[in-house]
Amino acid sequence: MSLTSGEEHPNFLARWGSAAFELTANLFYAFGFFWNVLLETFHFRSRSKVGTQVLVMQILFTGVNALFIITLIAVSLGTVIIFYGNQIPTAVSTNLVYTILITVITRELGPLLTAFIVMARSGVAIATELSSMVVTHEIEAYLAVGINPISYLVVPRFLGVTLSMIALNLYFNVSGLAASYLVAQFIHPIPASEYFSQLMAQLTPNAVSLSVVKSLIFGIVISLVSSLNGFRAQQSTTEIPVIVIRAVGQGFGLLIVVNILLTLAFAG
Amino acid sequence: MNSSSACAELREVTFHTGQVLLFENLNLSLAKDRCTVLMGPAGCGKSTILKIAAGLILPQSGSVIFDQKSWEARNEEQTIAVRAKTGFVFQNAALWANKTIRQNIELPLQFHNPQFSRAQIEDRVREAARQVGLREVWDDRPSHLSLGEQKLVSFARAIVNDPETLFLDDPTAGLDNQLKERLLAFIEDFRRQGKTVILVTQDPSVTARVADDLAIMRDGQILAFGPIHEVVQSQDSRVIEILTSVLSQAATFSQDILGLLSEGQP
Numbered sequence: 001m002s003l004t005s006g007e008e009h010p011n012f013l014a015r016w017g018s019a020a021f022e023l024t025a026n027l028f029y030a031f032g033f034f035w036n037v038l039l040e041t042f043h044f045r046s047r048s049k050v051g052t053q054v055l056v057m058q059i060l061f062t063g064v065n066a067l068f069i070i071t072l073i074a075v076s077l078g079t080v081i082i083f084y085g086n087q088i089p090t091a092v093s094t095n096l097v098y099t100i101l102i103t104v105i106t107r108e109l110g111p112l113l114t115a116f117i118v119m120a121r122s123g124v125a126i127a128t129e130l131s132s133m134v135v136t137h138e139i140e141a142y143l144a145v146g147i148n149p150i151s152y153l154v155v156p157r158f159l160g161v162t163l164s165m166i167a168l169n170l171y172f173n174v175s176g177l178a179a180s181y182l183v184a185q186f187i188h189p190i191p192a193s194e195y196f197s198q199l200m201a202q203l204t205p206n207a208v209s210l211s212v213v214k215s216l217i218f219g220i221v222i223s224l225v226s227s228l229n230g231f232r233a234q235q236s237t238t239e240i241p242v243i244v245i246r247a248v249g250q251g252f253g254l255l256i257v258v259n260i261l262l263t264l265a266f267a268g
Numbered sequence: 269m270n271s272s273s274a275c276a277e278l279r280e281v282t283f284h285t286g287q288v289l290l291f292e293n294l295n296l297s298l299a300k301d302r303c304t305v306l307m308g309p310a311g312c313g314k315s316t317i318l319k320i321a322a323g324l325i326l327p328q329s330g331s332v333i334f335d336q337k338s339w340e341a342r343n344e345e346q347t348i349a350v351r352a353k354t355g356f357v358f359q360n361a362a363l364w365a366n367k368t369i370r371q372n373i374e375l376p377l378q379f380h381n382p383q384f385s386r387a388q389i390e391d392r393v394r395e396a397a398r399q400v401g402l403r404e405v406w407d408d409r410p411s412h413l414s415l416g417e418q419k420l421v422s423f424a425r426a427i428v429n430d431p432e433t434l435f436l437d438d439p440t441a442g443l444d445n446q447l448k449e450r451l452l453a454f455i456e457d458f459r460r461q462g463k464t465v466i467l468v469t470q471d472p473s474v475t476a477r478v479a480d481d482l483a484i485m486r487d488g489q490i491l492a493f494g495p496i497h498e499v500v501q502s503q504d505s506r507v508i509e510i511l512t513s514v515l516s517q518a519a520t521f522s523q524d525i526l527g528l529l530s531e532g533q534p
Binding site: 132133142143144145147148217 | 317324325347348352355357360363365375379406425429
């Protein structure tokens with residue numbers, strides 16, 4: 001072994017050791033944060049004397065204000081599936097197109113695309129708002145008057161994003177499947193009763209459960225990742241874009257990993 | 269000082285941010301029913317001590333006793349009960365940017381008094397605003413106000429629950445003389461009611477006007493602490509240096525404390 005590599009070896013180990021230590025500490029911190037949010041969520045009704053308004057505003061921003069973009073993406077996805085499904089000669093006759101619709105819209109892309117939109121809109125907004133509140137000492141001002149920032153700021157966002165995520169996913173499904181029916185009328189007209197009965201036959205309890213569970217867990221992931229990163233700001237406004245970019249990166253990465261794990265779990 | 273007569277007591281407090289050590293084994297006992305002023309050069313840790321005493325930030329080691337109990341030993345309900353009886357004015361006002369001025373002042377009131385009617389809340393908010401001389405800007409956002417006005421809103425928010433203890437971080441910075449006079453009169457009146465004020469300032473006229481006790485700080489150390497008349501007579505060259513340095517920065521407002529200093533000269 002050369003002297004050079006002998007010298008690099010401890011540095012290499014120290015670097016990896018330090019990174020592993022930091023990762024472990026961050027994971028423990030994240031789990032502690034999650035636990036704290038869960039505890040406060042159970043006490044939300046009794047403790048949150050003033051947090052209900054924040055919850056309503058969060059549902060309005062995350063859910064209602066996102067309806068347009070969700071509709072656009074759901075309709076375009078339904079259209080594309082029907083368009084290409086009809087290119088396959090036996091797709092309609094063998095019900096393959098209905099299987100594809102349910103697989104793509106209900107089981108896979110519906111929840112994931114909805115989560116990406118919610119992360120890009122609400123996740124970014126939450127991380128930006130909370131980090132700027134840390135920098136301007138607004139969080140300390142809440143503490144000074146006795147208001148727990150987790151209870152007042154995080155729990156309404158956690159509940160608002162998670163509930164909105166479930167509702168938006170449901171809306172995505174309805175829009176996408178309804179749009180696919182309307183587009184199908186132009187390409188290959190089918191009676192509504194026949195179309196929807198075929199569709200319902202593919203919509204198994206497993207597919208519905210997977211979609212609901214995904215949207216629930218995605219909502220939890222988005223709200224926690226963005227809140228946790230928001231609170232990591234220290235003292236400078238220049239930290240805010242860095243924190244937001246990190247939150248989005250972590251959020252998207254986790255959503256993809258969780259999506260794969262849930263798909264595999266429900267496949268068995 | 270007898271700990272039962274202390275409002276806040278820092279015992280062997282060590283605090284650092286990242287690699288920077290601000291205090292090491294710091295001890296300080298801030299008396300109840302008095303106005304204690306912390307003075308010192310910028311960056312010496314005055315605001316941090318104020319926040320540590322108020323339980324807003326926890327030290328890495330040591331303990332902070334407030335009202336005869338450590339902040340860490342209180343559960344959430346006990347902490348909320350203490351917060352209802354304290355007010356804090358931040359150096360940068362720290363108003364909630366996404367709320368109106370009215371919402372900023374009324375939120376602590378709503379939180380601690382959910383039984384209050386809308387009319388009661390409105391009355392208390394208007395009274396707090398009147399006491400500090402805040403003009404009627406109820407539906408404006410904090411960003412529309414000058415820093416001086418934001419400080420007034422922060423002050424109104426701090427007193428709206430009729431606290432027993434006020435923590436004031438440079439409360440008169442950015443205020444014109446008229447508003448400063450009004451706030452000082454309020455602090456004096458607050459003190460006369462037997463309540464406690466812990467105040468950080470660089471302004472010697474504020475110190476001379478309201479301080480019962482004075483702490484002189486430098487580099488995270490308390491150089492002198494005690495009744496103001498004793499501290500300004502200190503023969504410690506470091507204390508004299510800081511006092512004269514602060515006075516030279518605010519020469520036009522320093523007549524009162526210059527008087528106190530001259531009383532201390534042999």
